[in-house]
Amino acid sequence: MKVTVLQENLAHGLSIVSRAVSPRSTLPVLANVLMATDEGRLRLSATNLELGITCWIGAKIEEDGSTTVPARTFTDLVSTLSDREVGMSLNVRTQTLNVRCGASNTDLKCIDAQEFPPMPAVDTSDGLQIKVSELKEMIQQVVFAASTDDARPILTGVLMTVKGGKVTLAAADGFRLSVRKADLASTSGHSISAVIPARALSELARIASDGEQLVTMVMPRGRGQVVFRTKDVELVSQLIDGTFPDYEQIIPTKFKTRAVLSTSAFLKACRQAEIFAREGSHIARINILATGELQPGSVEISGQSEETGSNQNIVEATIEGPNILIAFNVRFLREVLDVIRTPNVALETSTDTAPGMLRPVGAQVADGEFLHVIMPMHLGS
Amino acid sequence: MPIRILSPEIASQIAAGEVVERPASVVKELLENSLDAEATFVSIKIEGAGQRLIEVTDNGSGISETELPIAVERHATSKLSTSQDLFHITTLGFRGEALASIGSVARLTITSRPLDADVGTRLKVDAGHSSPIEPVGAPVGTQVRVEDLFYNVPARLKFLKHETTERRLIDNLVTRYALAYPQVRFHLFQENKPALQTSGNGDRREILAALFGVEQARQMLDVLAQDDWMHVTGFISPTSLTRSHRRDITFFVNGRPVQDAALAAALLKGYHTLLMVGRYPIAVLFLQMPPELVDVNVHPAKAEVRFREPERIFTGLQGAIRRALLAYTPVPGLQAQLRWAPENPPAPTSRQIDPAWNLDQVSARKGWQVEMQPELDRQPTDELPGGAAHALAGQPSFPDTRVPILRLVGQVANAYLVAEGPDGLYLIDQHAAHERVLFERFMSQLPEVLPSQSLLQPATVDLPPANARLLTDQLPFLARLGFQVETFGPHTFLVRAVPNLLAGSDPAAALRVLVEDFEEDETPLQAEREARLVARVCKRAAVKAGHALSPDEQRALLSDLEACQSPRTCPHGRPTMIHLSVDLLERQFGRRGAR
Numbered sequence: 001m002k003v004t005v006l007q008e009n010l011a012h013g014l015s016i017v018s019r020a021v022s023p024r025s026t027l028p029v030l031a032n033v034l035m036a037t038d039e040g041r042l043r044l045s046a047t048n049l050e051l052g053i054t055c056w057i058g059a060k061i062e063e064d065g066s067t068t069v070p071a072r073t074f075t076d077l078v079s080t081l082s083d084r085e086v087g088m089s090l091n092v093r094t095q096t097l098n099v100r101c102g103a104s105n106t107d108l109k110c111i112d113a114q115e116f117p118p119m120p121a122v123d124t125s126d127g128l129q130i131k132v133s134e135l136k137e138m139i140q141q142v143v144f145a146a147s148t149d150d151a152r153p154i155l156t157g158v159l160m161t162v163k164g165g166k167v168t169l170a171a172a173d174g175f176r177l178s179v180r181k182a183d184l185a186s187t188s189g190h191s192i193s194a195v196i197p198a199r200a201l202s203e204l205a206r207i208a209s210d211g212e213q214l215v216t217m218v219m220p221r222g223r224g225q226v227v228f229r230t231k232d233v234e235l236v237s238q239l240i241d242g243t244f245p246d247y248e249q250i251i252p253t254k255f256k257t258r259a260v261l262s263t264s265a266f267l268k269a270c271r272q273a274e275i276f277a278r279e280g281s282h283i284a285r286i287n288i289l290a291t292g293e294l295q296p297g298s299v300e301i302s303g304q305s306e307e308t309g310s311n312q313n314i315v316e317a318t319i320e321g322p323n324i325l326i327a328f329n330v331r332f333l334r335e336v337l338d339v340i341r342t343p344n345v346a347l348e349t350s351t352d353t354a355p356g357m358l359r360p361v362g363a364q365v366a367d368g369e370f371l372h373v374i375m376p377m378h379l380g381s
Numbered sequence: 382m383p384i385r386i387l388s389p390e391i392a393s394q395i396a397a398g399e400v401v402e403r404p405a406s407v408v409k410e411l412l413e414n415s416l417d418a419e420a421t422f423v424s425i426k427i428e429g430a431g432q433r434l435i436e437v438t439d440n441g442s443g444i445s446e447t448e449l450p451i452a453v454e455r456h457a458t459s460k461l462s463t464s465q466d467l468f469h470i471t472t473l474g475f476r477g478e479a480l481a482s483i484g485s486v487a488r489l490t491i492t493s494r495p496l497d498a499d500v501g502t503r504l505k506v507d508a509g510h511s512s513p514i515e516p517v518g519a520p521v522g523t524q525v526r527v528e529d530l531f532y533n534v535p536a537r538l539k540f541l542k543h544e545t546t547e548r549r550l551i552d553n554l555v556t557r558y559a560l561a562y563p564q565v566r567f568h569l570f571q572e573n574k575p576a577l578q579t580s581g582n583g584d585r586r587e588i589l590a591a592l593f594g595v596e597q598a599r600q601m602l603d604v605l606a607q608d609d610w611m612h613v614t615g616f617i618s619p620t621s622l623t624r625s626h627r628r629d630i631t632f633f634v635n636g637r638p639v640q641d642a643a644l645a646a647a648l649l650k651g652y653h654t655l656l657m658v659g660r661y662p663i664a665v666l667f668l669q670m671p672p673e674l675v676d677v678n679v680h681p682a683k684a685e686v687r688f689r690e691p692e693r694i695f696t697g698l699q700g701a702i703r704r705a706l707l708a709y710t711p712v713p714g715l716q717a718q719l720r721w722a723p724e725n726p727p728a729p730t731s732r733q734i735d736p737a738w739n740l741d742q743v744s745a746r747k748g749w750q751v752e753m754q755p756e757l758d759r760q761p762t763d764e765l766p767g768g769a770a771h772a773l774a775g776q777p778s779f780p781d782t783r784v785p786i787l788r789l790v791g792q793v794a795n796a797y798l799v800a801e802g803p804d805g806l807y808l809i810d811q812h813a814a815h816e817r818v819l820f821e822r823f824m825s826q827l828p829e830v831l832p833s834q835s836l837l838q839p840a841t842v843d844l845p846p847a848n849a850r851l852l853t854d855q856l857p858f859l860a861r862l863g864f865q866v867e868t869f870g871p872h873t874f875l876v877r878a879v880p881n882l883l884a885g886s887d888p889a890a891a892l893r894v895l896v897e898d899f900e901e902d903e904t905p906l907q908a909e910r911e912a913r914l915v916a917r918v919c920k921r922a923a924v925k926a927g928h929a930l931s932p933d934e935q936r937a938l939l940s941d942l943e944a945c946q947s948p949r950t951c952p953h954g955r956p957t958m959i960h961l962s963v964d965l966l967e968r969q970f971g972r973r974g975a976r
Contacts, residue, residue: 151887175884233902248641250837281832281881329834329884353835375835378865 001035001065001090003042007081007101009057013044014075016207016233022048023073029068029115035088036066036113037069041232043118046071051200052119052236053207065090066113069097075108078359119236122227127216128162129186132208132230135215138169139205141339142372146198147173150154154242157195160226164191170247171198176332177247177373181366185214194219195244196226200237203226207235251373252355257321259288259299262363263345266301267337269313273303274330280305283377284330286347288358290319299347303330326352327377333358334370352376390509393485394534400482403541404431404530405550407487410479411525412558415439415637416565417460417472421581424568427551430544431528443495446502449514453489455481471672473637475564476909480525485509486537487530493523508533513850536961537723545854547713549847554575554591554638556846560585560665561633575871576846588614593663594845594872595630604666610674611694615666620652620706623660633667634675639686644668647695651702668698671717749881757826775965784958787939789932796926798935805962811930812935813939813951815923816916818941819882820952823862823915833878840876842867848896849874855896857912862918864892884920891921916952 014033016129020029025048034045042059045052067090078086083100089098090110099106141160147155152174159170162184178310208215208230216229219239228235237337273284304310317350326349337345347358358372387395401407408425415423418441428434443762444452451457458477483489484506495499504511527757531537541547559567559579566581579588590598601616615633620696632644644666652662668940676687688694787807798809823831844852851871852859861865863880876888883891895917930938942948942957951957967973 149885149887151890172837174838174888175834177837245838282883285834327832329881355835355837373837375837375878378830378833378835378863378879 001037001067001092002061002063002088003037004062004085004087005042005057005062007078007083007086009059010042010086011054011075013042013057015072016076017044017053018071018075019203019206020046020051020053022047023072029111029118030070031071032068032111032116032173033071034066034068034113034116034119035072037061037064045116047117047119047236049117050197050238050272051203053203054119054234054236055207056232061195063089065092067095067097067110068113068116068291069108069110074108074142077108080267089254107152115172122218122220122229122236123229124216124218126226127218127229128167128184128192129214129216130167130182130184132210132213132215134182136205136208137341138167138182141180142178143198143205144171144335144339145173145176145178145372146170146171149173153240154195154244154345156198157240157244158198158201159195159244159247162190162192167277168199170244172245172247172250174373175329175335177250178336178370179247179251179372180370181368187318192219194226195240195242197237197240200226200235204235207233209319251353251371252348252357253348254350255321255357256350257288257319257324258346258348259297259319259345261299261315261319262358263337263340263343265315266299266345267334269301269315270330270334270337272311272313273301274334275303276305276308277303278305279308281377282329282331283327283379284333285325285327285379286316286327286349287323289318289323290321322350324354327379328356328374332374334376340370349376353378383864389487393481393509396478396482396485400478400584401486401530402537403549403550404435405554407431407435407483407527407530408437408551409554410483411435411527412472412555413473414479414525415441415523416558416562417474418442420522420565422566422568424570425549425555426570426573428572430541430547431551432541432547435527435530436524438522438524440520440566443498443501443521443523443834444491444493445498446514446516447493449491449493449502449504450511452491453484453511454753457481471908483527485512486534487532487885488528490526491523492517492519492526492529494519494521496521507913529928549850552557552846555632556588557631557638558629559588559594559634559663560612561638561667563588572803589665592665592845594848595843597663597845600703601663604701606697606704608697608910610670611697611788612669613698614669615664616668617648617651617702617705618663620655620662623656623662623954627661629663630661631665633665634686635668635669635672635677635875637677637683637686640684641686643691643695644698647698648702650695651699651706655706658827666698668694668949670694703932714748721766722822730736783946784943786943789936791932792930792935795929798930799941800939802960805960805964805966808959808961809929809939810926810951810955810957811935811957812926813957814938814942814948816951816953817945817948817957818917818938819919819922820916822853823882823919824912827861827911827915830861831863831866832881834881834884835865835878836888839867840887842889842892843876844872844874844893844896846872852892852896855910858914862915880918883918886921891918894921912952912975919952 001091015122017033021033025031030048035060036043039057040061040209041056043054043056045054048134053228069251077099081104087100090096091098095110095112097108099108103362142158148156150156155173161168164182166181167184168179169178172178213230218226220227224239224241226237226239242310270284277283283303284300288297289300290297296316299317300312301314301315302312304308336358340358340360342362342365344361346359346361347356353376354378358374360370400410404427405708412423412425413439418439420439420441422440424438426434426436434685443844443893456477460472461476480489483506483693490503492501494504500516502514503517504514551646552569552573555567555569556577559577563583563585563783564581567577567579567908568575569577575916577591586598589601592598597618600619600622602619604613604615606613609787627645630642630645630648632639640678648662648666656662674689677683678686748769784807785802785804787802790799790801792798798811798814800807800809850864856866863878864876865878866873867877869875874892876892879888879891949957
């Protein structure tokens with residue numbers, strides 16, 4: 001193999017694939033990045049057997065070939081090279097990669113590409129297409145609600161359902177549920193329901209940078225995998241086996257009290273309450289008060305702990321329905337308010353033991369596009 | 382005092398003491414009679430945990446009018462006639478003592494009708510005095526009612542355990558017989574509520590579910606082995622399912638439940654090296670062998686037997702267990718582990734490389750201070766005035782056990798913190814330390830109801846009957862802890878909310894771990910039980926070994942530990958820290974002469 005690439009491109013490619021490298025694996029080759037020439041470009045791949053990321057970068061290829069380079073060493077090296085062309089040539093017999101850049105000359109011990117787990121090629125011609133910017137927003141609005149506890153693997157995933165030109169992402173960790181719907185860029189006849197690891201989606205949101213591009217999604221039959229492909233990046237993830245809880249029945253259909261308030265003011269109040277609540281039980285008390293016919297109502301958000309003290313914030317709000325005092329985990333509130341983009345947000349609930357529902361409010365938001373359910377906390381006394 | 386022959390009443394009460402020691406033993410004797418009478422349906426009714434009423438009804442062969450008065454005499458039996466028969470016992474009973482013994486300590490009513498008789502007969506015995514028999518209408522079979530057990534032996538009454546315990550013993554006993562006789566239909570009613578109902582269709586796994594819960598019953602492995610004179614069937618747990626005690630190991634020899642240390646040893650031998658130290662399997666095993674090879678006439682309650690050729694039986698059993706285990710034990714799957722795992726586990730001998738570092742020797746030299754509360758410190762709480770309050774705090778606290786201000790040095794092996802104090806080096810077990818911190822925090826908040834987090838969907842938990850009963854008893858306390866649990870069927874529960882502290886973990890597993898292996902007999906005090914439950918919650922919620930902590934988290938844990946009342950042990954009594962004094966370090970480095 002003999003190739004020349006731009007340092008900038010190589011560094012960028014390595015930063016994309018390095019997230020799938022597993023440095024502590026029992027399989028030493030998984031700590032390496034596969035480099036292979038591929039139809040006039042250089043292909044970089046890394047996998048931890050659950051998640052695989054491939055990235056193609058432009059290269060001048062003099063001789064085809066492939067090898068695997070130690071990810072850590074190579075990334076550190078490339079990041080310190082000067083911003084010019086990097087020439088690489090492989091001695092196949094000794095599996096030594098010579099890297100030259102300006103005055104720098106390096107010989108790097110590699111592992112034969114034969115040992116790298118095969119990354120099967122996927123036909124993406126009949127895949128579903130969605131705009132990168134939209135998919136990124138969808139992912140950010142649900143992944144945080146997925147569980148991080150390995151005891152219930154199914155909840156560490158995000159349920160993706162595709163039906164009639166619409167795609168829905170849903171994640172739940174047992175205490176909250178986030179559901180986001182969107183239209184597909186291309187309509188597809190078949191419907192899909194699969195649970196994708198939340199981590200894989202987070203990585204996808206991170207590496208898919210160009211918002212105007214389209215991302216293509218394929219689930220090859222019988223492989224238990226999902227493939228996301230943009231122009232020069234491909235992400236392959238194992239799907240999670242199992243049945244995702246039927247979330248539709250969890251979503252409350254009725255409410256008694258509805259408060260509409262400023263998202264940013266609510267978020268700020270939650271951030272302040274969290275400073276005090278995090279020492280104790282993470283409880284934020286939400287006191288929804290409809291003051292009178294002609295005055296605006298208010299929502300009081302408070303957090304307290306025995307050690308640090310207490311904090312209250314009053315946010316003006318439009319209230320429908322009776323007054324209510326309800327408690328939520330303040331972190332849950334903060335995390336969902338962080339991803340709501342509209343200036344106003346609605347909080348709907350019925351009693352202090354019924355679930356609370358948050359949804360964005362605004363003309364540009366389609367009904368039911370995003371909704372988030374949080375189960376309340378019960379106060380001691 | 383002159384020596385006298387005891388009156389017949391006293392003599393029979395003494396004899397009864399050997400056979401009938403608690404309600405469960407009455408149930409056992411009556412049940413065995415029913416089974417010996419070849420009944421296909423046995424219904425048992427218990428009231429007042431067996432003290433008020435034990436009623437066993439069967440559809441067996443019945444007792445004829447002429448035999449009935451003899452049946453309640455001592456040493457009266459139909460099961461044996463010559464002394465030779467004693468060595469070929471094929472029935473469960475043979476001593477002829479059961480009915481007489483029960484009759485002498487309770488009010489006994491026997492109603493029976495054999496198949497060939499037109500009417501049944503009834504006989505009443507009250508504290509050993511039988512009244513004349515009377516004819517009554519009765520279905521074929523025998524009904525024995527035992528009322529007011531031990532009413533004339535107050536000493537015995539006093540030694541009965543709590544009602545729930547007695548009920549649980551009866552549950553366990555009947556369930557085990559139901560397992561041994563799957564073709565017999567059993568109905569057990571405790572306080573007018575069905576506790577066990579089997580179909581009698583011969584399916585043992587169904588009954589196993591009643592004993593251990595559906596989940597665990599499903600995991601149990603089948604054992605089936607036969608050689609020319611012994612036949613072993615039954616169920617054993619896979620190596621992943623274990624208990625901290627041996628009580629769930631049950632053996633039946635020729636249909637008779639026996640306790641035999643040697644059989645249990647053979648079972649454990651079969652599991653050798655597959656189980657952790659201190660863990661025991663669950664097993665229900667049925668051994669069939671020719672009657673002349675076992676001697677059952679060893680123990681009044683027949684709980685023990687002697688084997689004619691013990692070695693052959695033990696090797697046979699051990700082999701059968703091992704084969705079943707190896708056939709079913711899967712190769713552990715390769716899984717991505719976040720945990721720090723050394724490539725070569727440290728060899729246990731490594732400590733002996735340098736004798737100066739041999740921990741055992743050094744600690745004998747007084748230099749090392751392994752800061753462990755001696756066992757003596759745990760005072761028997763119920764003897765103290767205000768014992769309950771003491772028990773609530775877990776272990777008694779001593780003012781001088783507080784740790785000094787510590788400076789964090791770092792984390793070792795993702796499991797231990799290293800810290801420096803004014804008097805030397807401290808090694809702290811992060812899991813045990815966190816457990817202690819959580820425990821004290823919980824206990825200080827407990828007078829109030831703790832906050833809890835509701836679940837999106839309630840989780841259903843299916844528990845074995847014994848655990849279910851315990852859980853039902855503790856529901857009010859669990860509600861204070863933050864568990865909102867509702868009963869949802871006899872042994873099924875709905876978890877609606879969990880303590881905030883456990884919000885990260887599987888709610889069903891959290892609840893199950895709370896009551897699993899719980900010993901209600903060990904501590905009669907409710908306060909002590911509550912402390913135990915809290916300790917379990919803390920154990921579950923505490924950060925595990927193998928979890929990397931950020932420096933801030935490490936520092937927070939240290940300062941929390943400094944604030945604890947008794948920081949040196951975890952709520953289960955294991956040490957949280959080891960202290961290496963400056964003095965010891967200096968000696969070890971040869972800066973100061975060895976003493």
